[in-house]
Amino acid sequence: MRTIEATVVIDAPRAAVWEVLMAAGDYRDWNPFIRDVRGTFNLGARPRIRVRPVGRRAMTFRPRVVEEAPPVRLRWVGRLGLPGICDADHEFVLTEMADGTTHLTQRETFRGILVPLLAGALAPTRQGFEAMHEALARLVATVQVQR
Numbered sequence: 001m002r003t004i005e006a007t008v009v010i011d012a013p014r015a016a017v018w019e020v021l022m023a024a025g026d027y028r029d030w031n032p033f034i035r036d037v038r039g040t041f042n043l044g045a046r047p048r049i050r051v052r053p054v055g056r057r058a059m060t061f062r063p064r065v066v067e068e069a070p071p072v073r074l075r076w077v078g079r080l081g082l083p084g085i086c087d088a089d090h091e092f093v094l095t096e097m098a099d100g101t102t103h104l105t106q107r108e109t110f111r112g113i114l115v116p117l118l119a120g121a122l123a124p125t126r127q128g129f130e131a132m133h134e135a136l137a138r139l140v141a142t143v144q145v146q147r
Contacts, residue, residue, distance in 0.1 A: 005107040006129035014096035018071030033128035053124035086112040
């Protein structure tokens, strides 16, 4: 098992951050890591997600959304081939702080027999999370100013 995690504090209310995260069709306009999403993040959905880790080729997968708890948690699970080969559990957790900011944690836990062999390929994931967080914070700040 291997878990990759990144956190950021976004200067906006949790509902505003959640709104941007759930607008799956807009990812291609702002997200440097998750380059494209076709479909929705509704519970049970299987969106087509295209990611481009730093320094790696883009990959497309179709996870299943297993948790959608507005505006607190979004989680999907995907796999490479059969269960147990390389399963990935991805989640966003949003915590509203007393000062009105939002603490966002993005985490992916990889399990399966190939995970030890994929360590090098998984390494850029954290950089991708961080790049996404920076872009998300900028976008949410822009949306907040426009309101």
